[in-house]
Amino acid sequence: MKINMLKNVVAISFIFAFMAIGATTIFAQPNLRVLPWQGSSTPLVESTYQYTSRVRNIGNQNADNVKVVVDFPLTNTSPSRFILGKLAGLQTGCSKIANKLECNVGTLLPNQTKSIAFTFEFQVSTTTPTFTSTATTTTAGEINPNNNSASISPARRYANNPLTTANVLVTSCTGTNLTSFYECELYPSSQQSFSMTLNLDKSITVPIAPTYTGMWDQLALPTDQTLHFTIGDSNTVEAEFNGFAVSSTCFEGITTFPGNSNYNSAYRVCEQ
Numbered sequence: 648m649k650i651n652m653l654k655n656v657v658a659i660s661f662i663f664a665f666m667a668i669g670a671t672t673i674f675a676q677p678n679l680r681v682l683p684w685q686g687s688s689t690p691l692v693e694s695t696y697q698y699t700s701r702v703r704n705i706g707n708q709n710a711d712n713v714k715v716v717v718d719f720p721l722t723n724t725s726p727s728r729f730i731l732g733k734l735a736g737l738q739t740g741c742s743k744i745a746n747k748l749e750c751n752v753g754t755l756l757p758n759q760t761k762s763i764a765f766t767f768e769f770q771v772s773t774t775t776p777t778f779t780s781t782a783t784t785t786t787a788g789e790i791n792p793n794n795n796s797a798s799i800s801p802a803r804r805y806a807n808n809p810l811t812t813a814n815v816l817v818t819s820c821t822g823t824n825l826t827s828f829y830e831c832e833l834y835p836s837s838q839q840s841f842s843m844t845l846n847l848d849k850s851i852t853v854p855i856a857p858t859y860t861g862m863w864d865q866l867a868l869p870t871d872q873t874l875h876f877t878i879g880d881s882n883t884v885e886a887e888f889n890g891f892a893v894s895s896t897c898f899e900g901i902t903t904f905p906g907n908s909n910y911n912s913a914y915r916v917c918e919q
Contacts, residue, residue, distance in 0.1 A: 669739040678706030678790040684799035690769050691804045691891045699764040700780035704755035710784040713755050715763050717748040720776040723826045736766035769803050771891050771899040772827035805872040806904045808892035812847045814919045822910045828899040874898040890916055
């Protein structure tokens with residue numbers, strides 16, 4: 648009986664030892680989690696804001712060679728695309744590579760959090776601006792890779808610019824599926840300009856084309872931040888603009904051509 652009891656004790660001790668070794672092997676793993684973004688959810692266009700992405704190791708093993716990559720909204724230009732906005736204020740260890748922000752964070756200890764920050768200036772655009780931050784590690788066996796990304800899509804705000812009448816300079820470029828006047832700014836040689844008058848009776852006068860006229864309004868909400876107009880001859884609307892105020896003197900937006908859906912134009916309309 649004593650011999651059997653001794654055998655049982657040895658067996659149980661072996662099992663506990665095996666479980667302890669197994670637990671160390673199985674459960675000592677890193678687990679990166681990208682936390683919610685910090686920064687304004689309602690930025691004013693063409694103003695600078697700081698945004699911060701944070702990554703935490705919620706596992707119980709070091710995460711080595713952690714890298715955070717941020718994806719940005721992009722222009723719809725061709726053949727090259729660009730970040731749709733002005734990126735600046737990069738911290739040490741971060742570089743802009745192929746329209747992404749890549750930051751080498753280093754080793755993250757268990758329960759340690761590190762942050763990367765930058766400044767950004769949003770533009771008027773027909774697309775929704777989204778930042779997506781993704782963290783990776785070279786340490787194998789991450790527990791849950793599904794929490795390694797986080798996104799933010801700020802709702803842009805616009806300036807107030809109520810109009811009664813104005814002489815304006817329209818600067819534009821034309822292309823296919825343009826989304827923002829910022830795309831024109833990237834290619835200055837593609838821009839052209841003309842003047843027109845927004846009259847008190849809501850009509851439009853185009854001095855360089857006396858046979859053309861149009862109508863303008865600020866009926867879209869919020870009214871003081873929007874501008875809409877159409878231009879054409881007496882029978883046909885040839886161009887329709889919808890824009891938002893970027894300052895107390897300028898609007899930016901997209902113009903479509905009802906008679907030619909293959910092209911559109913990005914306009915900047917500024918009071919003179």
